[in-house]
Amino acid sequence: MKNVLQRNNVKIIGEGAETIIFAHGxxxxxxxxxxxxxxxxxDYRIILFDLVGAGKSDLKAxxxxxxxxxxxxxxDVLDICEALKIENSIFVGHSVSSMIGLLAAxxxxxxxxxxxxxxxxxxxxxxxxxxxGMEKEDLESLLDVMDSNYLGWSQxxxxxxxxxxxxxxxxxxxxxxxCATDPDIAKxxxxxxxxxxxxxxxxxxxxxxxxxQTFDDLLAPEAxxxxxxxxxxxxxxxxxNATGHCPHLSAPFEVINAIKSYLN
Amino acid sequence: MFSDKLxxxxxxxxxxxxxxxxxxxxxxxxxxxxxxxxxxxxxxQTLLSWLQKDNExxxxxxxxxxxxxxxxxxxxxxxxxPLLQMQGFVNEINFEIKSKEESFPCLFNAxxxxxxxxxxxxxxxxxxxxxxxxxxESLLLVARQNAEEEKKRFEFLSNTIPNILWTALPxxxxxxxNERYYEIFGSxxxxxxxxxxxxxxxxxxxxxxxxxxxxxxxxxxxxxxxVRFETALRKYEWFLINAVPYKDKDGNVTxxxxxxxxxxxxxxxxxxxxxxxxxxxxxxxxxxxxNSETLREIAFNQSHLVRHPLTNxxxxxxxxxxxxxxxxxxxxxxxxxVSAGKLDDVIKEIVYxxxx
Numbered sequence: 001m002k003n004v005l006q007r008n009n010v011k012i013i014g015e016g017a018e019t020i021i022f023a024h025g026x027x028x029x030x031x032x033x034x035x036x037x038x039x040x041x042x043d044y045r046i047i048l049f050d051l052v053g054a055g056k057s058d059l060k061a062x063x064x065x066x067x068x069x070x071x072x073x074x075x076d077v078l079d080i081c082e083a084l085k086i087e088n089s090i091f092v093g094h095s096v097s098s099m100i101g102l103l104a105a106x107x108x109x110x111x112x113x114x115x116x117x118x119x120x121x122x123x124x125x126x127x128x129x130x131x132x133g134m135e136k137e138d139l140e141s142l143l144d145v146m147d148s149n150y151l152g153w154s155q156x157x158x159x160x161x162x163x164x165x166x167x168x169x170x171x172x173x174x175x176x177x178x179c180a181t182d183p184d185i186a187k188x189x190x191x192x193x194x195x196x197x198x199x200x201x202x203x204x205x206x207x208x209x210x211x212x213q214t215f216d217d218l219l220a221p222e223a224x225x226x227x228x229x230x231x232x233x234x235x236x237x238x239x240x241n242a243t244g245h246c247p248h249l250s251a252p253f254e255v256i257n258a259i260k261s262y263l264n
Numbered sequence: 265m266f267s268d269k270l271x272x273x274x275x276x277x278x279x280x281x282x283x284x285x286x287x288x289x290x291x292x293x294x295x296x297x298x299x300x301x302x303x304x305x306x307x308x309q310t311l312l313s314w315l316q317k318d319n320e321x322x323x324x325x326x327x328x329x330x331x332x333x334x335x336x337x338x339x340x341x342x343x344x345x346p347l348l349q350m351q352g353f354v355n356e357i358n359f360e361i362k363s364k365e366e367s368f369p370c371l372f373n374a375x376x377x378x379x380x381x382x383x384x385x386x387x388x389x390x391x392x393x394x395x396x397x398x399x400x401e402s403l404l405l406v407a408r409q410n411a412e413e414e415k416k417r418f419e420f421l422s423n424t425i426p427n428i429l430w431t432a433l434p435x436x437x438x439x440x441x442n443e444r445y446y447e448i449f450g451s452x453x454x455x456x457x458x459x460x461x462x463x464x465x466x467x468x469x470x471x472x473x474x475x476x477x478x479x480x481x482x483x484x485x486x487x488x489x490x491v492r493f494e495t496a497l498r499k500y501e502w503f504l505i506n507a508v509p510y511k512d513k514d515g516n517v518t519x520x521x522x523x524x525x526x527x528x529x530x531x532x533x534x535x536x537x538x539x540x541x542x543x544x545x546x547x548x549x550x551x552x553x554x555n556s557e558t559l560r561e562i563a564f565n566q567s568h569l570v571r572h573p574l575t576n577x578x579x580x581x582x583x584x585x586x587x588x589x590x591x592x593x594x595x596x597x598x599x600x601x602v603s604a605g606k607l608d609d610v611i612k613e614i615v616y617x618x619x620x
Contacts, residue, residue: 027342029470032351072538095342134338141335148338148358148369216301219339241303245341249349250300250384 003081008049008076009056012084014041015126019086021047023077025095025119026193027186032094035252039260044090049080051097051120053185062185070196074103081111087115090182090263094192095119095219098211102232103198105207107199115209116259119217119245121224122231123197130199131218133221139194143187202231209235210256210262214242236262286297292319292390294370300349300384302327308324310390316364328389333360333367344372347602349384352376358398361391369398429450436481448526450496466492484509484517489528501528564618566613574611578604 022033030048063064066072077247093101098120100134105112124134211225278288294311298304330338336359348356353375357543360367374389422429422442431440465473468493480487487507493501581601
């Protein structure tokens with residue numbers, strides 16, 4: 001159990017009978033939820049964690065074969081639920097973690113009461129009869145940009161590598177480098193994310209779900225959440241007054257209100 | 265002073281030098297301000313000229329991310345914008361910016377303007393055109409990729425070899441072993457650390473091996489040692505350890521390259537050969553002993569046979585000495601007696617020596 005909690009850098013905060021699990025998306029770590037969780041911590045027990053390879057997760061636990069598909073990440077979510085004996089939880093997933101949550105719920109429906117997807121997409125790359133806004137070569141182009149910003153990673157990571165884990169003040173400041181990921185892992189995660197296709201998993205969902213859609217979300221356009229709405233039993237789709245792929249950062253109040261009104 | 269003179273001068277050109285709007289518009293870097301949703305509020309002339317666009321086409325009409333390549337846009341949305349929102353700034357992000365006809369690489373530094381409640385109101389950015397530097401950087405990137413490729417090739421090659429290959433730091437700390445190492449010693453040894461070889465060595469040879477290795481690190485010469493290692497099957501097998509120092513142009517050891525070759529079969533054959541040789545020698549010895557026994561028996565038997573007539577001769581000589589003889593005959597019998605006595609001594613000697 002300790003291993004699972006360390007592996008995924010699990011943090012438990014707040015008090016309440018019900019549990020909300022927040023799962024961050026590609027490119028960030030659990031710190032991305034900081035503006036949202038304040039609105040829930042007096043009423044819920046909140047579970048935060050880092051996907052393996054991101055944030056302060058155990059990089060040694062990164063197994064390219066396991067994390068070659070979103071199922072590997074879904075297994076980790078189930079591990080966390082088992083370790084903390086979580087049943088009937090609310091799972092909030094951003095971006096790729098929406099489908100990670102869905103895969104986990106398909107495997108163990110009893111662990112989840114409701115799923116909330118922020119900027120979800122069942123498939124990121126256009127298919128013959130499916131439009132998601134991204135072409136295969138766009139993924140290569142993204143990987144090129146990630147390559148070009150490799151050096152930036154070392155710069156962001158440098159203080160962390162110097163080892164200040166024992167100093168809480170420094171550690172706090174360093175959490176600002178929250179988008180820094182080992183470039184090799186980041187690229188593999190990008191491939192796993194953007195080459196995933198979970199369209200066949202949508203009809204299997206037995207848990208109620210909510211999708212939050214923003215305007216101008218380049219990665220998960222309206223067509224993506226519309227597809228999920230049409231193919232997932234028990235899905236509700238809400239368009240919130242926010243733009244871009246990270247409304248929990250750019251418009252946290254909109255996200256908080258949408259989640260609260262769905263839960264109540 | 266020169267600068268004072270310029271500031272005092274009221275002619276149009278000099279006034280521009282301290283005019284902030286002029287500095288903003290003509291600065292050697294691009295300036296850009298946009299709302300959190302990306303809509304551009306203000307842009308300077310320098311950047312407009314790089315983009316080959318007019319102010320009217322951009323301000324209020326274009327979003328920042330529309331200036332970027334497709335991959336850059338995704339990266340901005342997923343990594344850069346969250347970073348800006350989290351920490352209020354980003355530095356040295358490398359984007360490709362599209363101009364009218366082509367594109368140019370840039371470095372993007374930005375900081376946020378926030379309201380009282382911490383809400384991001386706008387983002388201010390500077391953009392440096394790094395076309396030349398980027399070419400150099402691309403070369404560096406290619407060089408690094410090549411180096412990594414070479415490393416992978418080395419590891420691939422090293423895994424095709426039936427021997428254990430390893431490298432060590434100048435301090436002797438093992439920093440690489442090929443897959444064969446794990447096949448032979450088991451994956452429990454996955455975490456390589458200094459001394460992981462040592463504890464696998466047979467206790468009888470451990471002390472000697474450690475001393476040899478320590479001496480080697482000082483003498484920095486080639487190294488050969490035969491030791492027994494405990495394999496994954498928990499039995500000891502003989503290995504030949506080789507090590508060669510790789511030295512830089514100043515003669516300092518930068519890496520130790522080494523191998524461990526399983527010589528157990530060879531050692532076993534060597535042992536068997538020695539055993540066989542011992543057996544043959546023993547057999548030959550046995551044969552020689554047997555032959556000399558036979559010879560001894562022959563000598564013993566023959567000497568008895570020879571002794572019988574000699575005893576008769578000695579008896580006759582004794583009788584002859586008691587007979588009357590002339591002096592010359594007496595002398596001859598006496599000589600005969602001496603010779604027969606000598607012959608009797610020799611035969612006695614043979615009998616004595618061959619008597620078992």
